[in-house]
Amino acid sequence: MKIAILGAGAMGSIYGGHLCLKNEVYLIDKKQELVEKIQKDGLKILENNEDVIYRPKALTSSENLGEVDLVIVFVKSIFSRDALRENSHIIGKNTYVMTLQNGAGHEDILSEFVPYERVIIGTTEDNGAILENGYVRRGGKGRTNIGMLVEDKRLILPKVKACFDECGFDTKIFENIQYLIWDKLFTNVSLSALTGVLQVPIGFIYKNEYAWNMTKELIRETLKVTKAMGLEFDEKDIINRVKETSINSPEGITSICADIKNGRKTEVDTISGAVVKMGEKLGVDVPLHKFVVNMVHALESKN
16 A cells, blocks of 8 residues: 555654565655654664564655555644644545554544545554654554544455554454543543643542543543443443543653643543544533643643
8 A cells, every 4th residue: 555654753664664565665754853763763662672684765755745545643632723734645446545553533623634434543552652752662562553434435444453453453343433532532521621721630530539530521421421321331431440540650741741841732622622623522521521622722832
């Protein structure tokens, strides 16, 4: 397949590196220094305690690339629309656009560029971190979960699965991918946004009575929304899972917390904001989520 990956961060690099083993892969990123490093020395990934060099084609512009078979969006969600707009010329009538980004609601942006029939959404359990330009650590291999919001009439999902699995990924196709996305979202909408507002590590949430009370209410509001979506989750199971995450990551810092501390824009609109948006769409009131989203945006502007 001819694949363009928008964003050469940790996850974009991991997928771009492995997929280039059997495909024509282009890593597109605006960082000139990063792109030049990959062009010169290749993309280095530390995995299984060993440095491995991969050689995807790295570009700062897709101007002369032509249409591709698959676009994978791995930029920060607040830049998704701009990234797709700037690279819209590589999207043809047979191009599929995929997101494996954190959060929910990404399909709303992707569907501005291709119809739902060519939107693939999913989650990744892989994880990674940038060590330096062109050098990424892969923290561990996890499953890649993919699906569509409409019937896969062209049977693209089995082709994507075969393509990914051939390059070392473990890919699973889900008929109801929204269930999996919202199941993963529970931890983010409770811990991520709240640690950002409070500027505390993950472990603080369960230790503090008041923070934990707010966390449980955020979970319950989200459960009301998912129920209206026709997705059933067990409240006790979700709360216990979030509790364990807080206990087991005492010094962990969420991306929203780090972004606010460093004066950057956050991805709150596709995390807690996704609950607010879906709640408004389905007539479910989520006052605490609205408060948290407004607080995060206010804190973004503070610095």
